[in-house]
Every structure is written in structure tokens, then in C-alpha cells.
Amino acid sequence: MRLQLTKRADYGIRAMLALARARDERMSAPRIAAAMRIPRHFLPQVMADLARAGLVKSTAGRHGGYRLARRADGISLLEVVEAVEGDGGQIDCVLSDAPCGRDGRCELHEFFADARQALLARLAAASLADVPPVALG
Template sequence: MRLSARTHYALRAAAELAAAPPGPVPAERISTAQRIPRRFLDNILLQLRRAGLIHSQRGPDGGYWLARPADQITLAEVIVVIEGVPQDNEAFFGASEPLEKVWAALRENETRVLTGVTLAHLAGGSLPTL
């Protein structure tokens, strides 16, 4: 699975929010902590907010926070918001037909791992058995 830099940044920003104490986290703090270019981060946070994964508040005490508990947001959810749902349009013919089963097994395992890991796992520093 290839993920864009945008998706990597979104996962890092979401992990930062999960690890933060309760309350709004300023975008500048996320940007600095995760070394994400601020303008890029602002667009990512907007996308996550529109998808309902985070909330925001403007003003001097403003910032961002998770819309649900970190143990209820999976890596798969963040990835789908940024990357969209993958489309399987590739057809296999002749000797390559068995590849269809190989790719299906890979996708199934990717999905299992990404839906089994939550932001709470990242924030806590301990991943489930993969």
C-alpha cells in the first residue's frame, strides 16, 4: 500500500491530537511537534474536520481536538478520509489470474491491520498484536 505524504501527515496530526491533554490543541503546536508544514496541515485539519473526525474552535484559546475518543478512531478511518476508498479495476488474464487472489489477500490483511489499530494505540505507544 502506498500512502501519500498528505496521508502520513494526517496520521501524525491525528496521533498528536490523541496524545494531547484534553482541550483544544493549536495547529501551530501540531505543526511544530510533527514537523508538518503549517499550510499543508491547515488543509489536512480542514479535511479531517469536514469528515467529522475532529472538532475545531477559533480564537486565542482555540485549536483542534478529536471528535470521538481516540480508541474509537482507527487508522483506516483517517486514511479513507484523505485517500478515499480504493477502487479495484484491475483485471487478470491467463497465467496472471492467480494474482487476483494474492492482491485480495493483501488488501484483506491491510484492512485488518488498519482497522485494528486506533489512535489510542499510537498515543499509548503500544500496538495490538498484528
């Protein structure tokens, strides 16, 4: 079984980690992309989502760039994922290959809903500051 983030969520977390490590220094999109190995053409979409969610502030111009809107210890991984992916309230039913929804009740719904809640709780409890610096492979 593989639990895997979408590319969009992966890139959102990477970008936010780059900004967290830069502290209050502004970072340009090309610099974030290079530092975190994010495709340059994809990053503006992700950064726009993060800005709309109030997680980053952007400054235009030659000396512009992005920085965190709040301290890294005040931004959860769940906030980042939800900023770029939405809240993910719909769960696909394992048995019918159709949306279960939060109130759906197939035989396996509760098992997967409980697992999902545990994952969401863990992401909500972890801040950007909790993630140790790791070299990208």
C-alpha cells in the same frame, strides 16, 4: 518491496496522534505542525478533511484549535487514512498498468486484493490509542 503511506495519510495520522496525546486540550495548527514535523502550509488541508469526516472538532479564534471528536480508542487508523485519502477502492493492475477495480480479474488480482484486505483489516483494528508514543526522527 515498499509499502508506504502517501504524505497526506502520513500527516493525517501524525496530526491525529498529536491530538490523541493532548487528550481534551485544543491544539493550534502551528503547534500540531511543529510537534509532528508537518509542513505548516499543508496541515490546514489535512485538518479540513479530518473535520469533514467527523474525526476532529475545530474552534476558531484566539484560543481555538483542534481536538479529537471522539476518544482516541474509538478512532481507527483506517478511519484516518480514508478521511484524507478516500477509500482507495481502485487497484492498479500489475499486468496492464490500468485500474483493476474491486471486481477486476487479472491473474494477480486475487493475490493483491487479499493483501490489501489484510492491510485494511489491520488498520481498522488499530486505534489511535494503540499507537505507542515515539519520538520523531
